[in-house]
Amino acid sequence: xxxxxxxLTLLPKNHWSSNYEFSLRLFFLSAKAAYSCGNxxxxxxxxxxxxxxxxxxxxxxxxxxxxxxxxTSEGRIEAWTTCCEVLSKLNETIPDSVDVRMxxxxxxxxxxxxxxxxFDNLLEMQELDSVFHHTLKFYTQLIIIAFWxxxxxxxxxxxxxxxxxLDHGVCKDSIFGFVQxxxxxxxxxxxxxxxxEACRIxxxxx
Numbered sequence: 001x002x003x004x005x006x007x008l009t010l011l012p013k014n015h016w017s018s019n020y021e022f023s024l025r026l027f028f029l030s031a032k033a034a035y036s037c038g039n040x041x042x043x044x045x046x047x048x049x050x051x052x053x054x055x056x057x058x059x060x061x062x063x064x065x066x067x068x069x070x071x072t073s074e075g076r077i078e079a080w081t082t083c084c085e086v087l088s089k090l091n092e093t094i095p096d097s098v099d100v101r102m103x104x105x106x107x108x109x110x111x112x113x114x115x116x117x118x119f120d121n122l123l124e125m126q127e128l129d130s131v132f133h134h135t136l137k138f139y140t141q142l143i144i145i146a147f148w149x150x151x152x153x154x155x156x157x158x159x160x161x162x163x164x165x166l167d168h169g170v171c172k173d174s175i176f177g178f179v180q181x182x183x184x185x186x187x188x189x190x191x192x193x194x195x196x197e198a199c200r201i202x203x204x205x206x
Contacts, residue, residue, distance in 0.1 A: 001030075001033040001034060001036075001037050001039070001042075004026065004029055004030040004033050005030065007026055007030075008026060008027070008030060011023065011026070016053045020055070023053070024050060024054070024059060027046045027047075027049050027050050027063075028046070028047075028050060028062055028063060028066070030042070030046045031043045031044075031046035031047045031050075031063070031066055032066065034046060035066065035069075035070055040070060040074070043066075043070060044067075044070065047063045047066060047067045047070075050063040051063055051064070051067070057089050057090075061086070061134050064082065064086050064138075065134075065137060065138070065141070067082065068082050068083050068086075068138070068141050068145075069141065072141065072144065072145055075148075077149060079141075079145050079149075080142070080145050080146075080149055080150065083138055083141050083142045083145060084142070086138050087135065087138050087139070087142070090134065090135045090138070092135060092139075092160070094142070094153075094157075095156075097152075097153075098152070098153065098156050103152075103155050103156060106155065106156060106159045107155055107159060107181075107184060107185065107188070109159075110158075110159040110162055110163070110181060111185065111197070113162070113163075113166060114162070114181075114197070114201065115197070117166075119200060119203070119204055122201075122204040123204055125165070125166075125169065125170045126169040126170070127169050127170065127171065128165070128168055128169035128170055128171040128174070129168050129169055131168075132164055132168045132169075133171055133173075135164065136161060136164060136165070136171060136173040136174060136177075137173050139157055139160065139161045139164075139173070139176075139177065140161075140173040140176045140177075142157055143157045143158065143161070143176055143177070143180055144176075154180055154184065155180075155181070155184045157177070157180070158176075158177045158178075158180035158181040158184060159177075159181065160177075161173075161174060161176065161177025161178075161180075162174075162177045162178060162181055164177075165177060165178075174205075175205045178201050178202075178204070178205040179201075179202065179205060181201065182197075182198035182199075182201045182202050183198070185197060185198050186198045
């Protein structure tokens with residue numbers, strides 16, 4: 001951390017214009033190091049600098065991701081709102097609430113989509129297009145936050161993650177959506193067929 005702090009002091013005053021890419025990397029590494037050392041305020045300061053000076057959303061996504069991670073570790077509700085704001089910028093819409101009937105319809109629709117895919121085809125799904133990688137990463141963060149702060153939203157997020165994965169391919173973050181969906185259908189019904197389907201999905205993502 002001290003090495004990176006020294007590097008920051010050596011940057012020229014106009015470093016965001018003259019050394020933009022280097023400044024992005026340096027401030028992000030500084031934030032990661034500070035967070036790892038428990039210096040939360042320093043991590044926040046470095047991340048906020050990136051969010052302020054970043055020229056486009058793509059340049060800010062890693063900073064947003066770490067920012068949400070830190071907020072989540074502190075149990076702050078801003079983690080949810082920040083995640084939703086970023087997903088909105090990625091053309092995703094997260095409603096403030098979802099009624100039980102709508103949630104049930106989403107879970108049923110997701111189940112019908114998955115029911116048409118064999119176990120082997122689940123295993124052989126194509127890798128996710130890089131365009132949607134960040135989208136699923138933030139959905140993963142959102143579903144973790146939802147587990148503690150807004151559990152009623154978990155089925156919606158899981159279904160959306162599965163829809164994106166089926167449409168565009170899978171990545172490591174897809175696992176959270178599939179696992180949470182499996183947990184949801186087990187929770188909603190104790191019928192053997194739903195438990196078997198949850199097991200099938202669980203085995204596939206493992």
